[in-house]
Amino acid sequence: MEDVSLALPGLEARGDRSRRARELVARALPAAASTARRAGWSLGSVAIVLAVWQLVCLTISRDFPTPLASFRVTLELWRNAFTKVDGVPGIGFQVLASMRRIAIGFSLSAAFAIPAGLLIGVSPTIRKLFDPIVQVLRPVSPLVWFPLALVAFKNMGGVSSSTLFTIFVTSLWPTLINTAVGVSSLPPDYRIVAKVFRFSRWRYLRMILLPHALPYVLTGLRLSMGTAWLVIVAAEMLSGDMGIGFFAWDAYNAGSYEKMIAAVGAIGGVGLALDRGFTALHRRFSYEEASR
């Protein structure tokens, strides 16, 4: 009898282990399959791009750099990304210079747009007052802001201030508008909760209004970041001292078109990474409405 009772746990443990292994496989397999499927789709997209690109090189323009040549130059550029080649800083430095500008311009813009959006969202009076201003200024192109800024900041840092200002002003709007929408879309239920349980203004702001608005703010910031990245390239083409936009323009002037493609790749890659970062943040701070 004793033997049996002793053997039983051992048997069970063995059964357990094999079951656990099976479960592990059962869970890992679909995960691996879905990763493979996703990789497959990505590969498909890349294949389409390469095919069209190659077609362009073969038909429309013989001067256009081919995918293969561009790939070689890109590799070469990134191998020396953080060294000076012929006195010119490598592509890594150029990207960093652009990102530094973005960091400054975008932070200033967010620091202004979030509070402004909150005010506009909370107060109908402020909204009525500022809505026309926002609507008029929002569609103004960075290509206009830049020369205007050049004039305005002539004695205040000139070109570099103007680049920052252009980024600042063009990346204001998505954050400002989304923040305002986030605040004004607060479900009335939550306002009643605050009333019934006598939330102070501060508690209402911290526990209700801001958590509700946060996902909207983050969406705004993500869109603003996209705009900023779009604009910096244009601004650097105009200002021409350093940065990935300047790098692309310089490559064009030098006739090294493969380098331009490398710049496009860098711009796209950084843009994608920033976007993913904000999307992850957004997911972290979004809450399913559980009121029903």
Added chain:
Amino acid sequence: MTAPTTSMAVATEADTGWTEPYLHIDRVGKAFRFGRETVSAVRDVTLEVRHGEFVAFIGHSGCGKSTVLNMVAGIYPPSTGSIHLGGRAVAGPGPDRAMVFQSYSLLPWLTVEDNVFQAVESVFQDRMLAKDKRMRTERFLRMVNLWEHRTKRPAEISGGMRQRTAIARAFAVKPDVLLLDEPFGALDALTKGSLHDELLALWRGDGRRQTILMVTHDIDEAIYLADRVMVMTDGPAATIREVIPIPLARPREKRSVMHDPRYLEIKEHLLSLLQKMPTTASN
């Protein structure tokens, strides 16, 4: 807010010999404006409620039951008439009245515990030690069997659990009046049944010190829970059609209540009242 709360507490203690109605709703009416049109939701509602009494409002959808409740809560003022609570006119929401909504109205970004704690913290502020506020939160969450789920967010728990969180939140702020706006309307019959008993247990556990007003369109629920049932006429311009006392002794037990001849008689009467109502009966 300290002053009225203390005076209210005094009134509560003296309550045994108190014959005055605790809550006095006097010829109250409410009209809402939609653009240029004015629609009367309720009219001429008069009601006196004793301290510690449980009153249910029953009627078809859109009959203005919730409107009466919201006015007692102080969410909006009556257009005509007045509401007095413990001898004082109601002018806005107060910590003496807590509410449970059909839509739960939990904050989705807060955990179960924080949903209760934030309300406790907001209502008691520095009149209670931080430690006691935590303990109070725990006590009420334990009472509704949610302490094990305290770190979950509303989206992660079932509808019944959400409503229990909301009920714990309402009781935890130590209200004198509890306003329940179709609190079990969105729940399945089984969950509903157990929540009825949890509500009564909480109430009894607290010495039945809360005066409770509940809006419902469930006849069984109204009879089982309430001391009196107010049957509303259909809206617009709804009012109290009939007041039906429920003479069933407490504590009540669902199965024995169900077979009580008085229960059946009241239910029959309520059914006939609600079915006889003109229009929108299909609602």
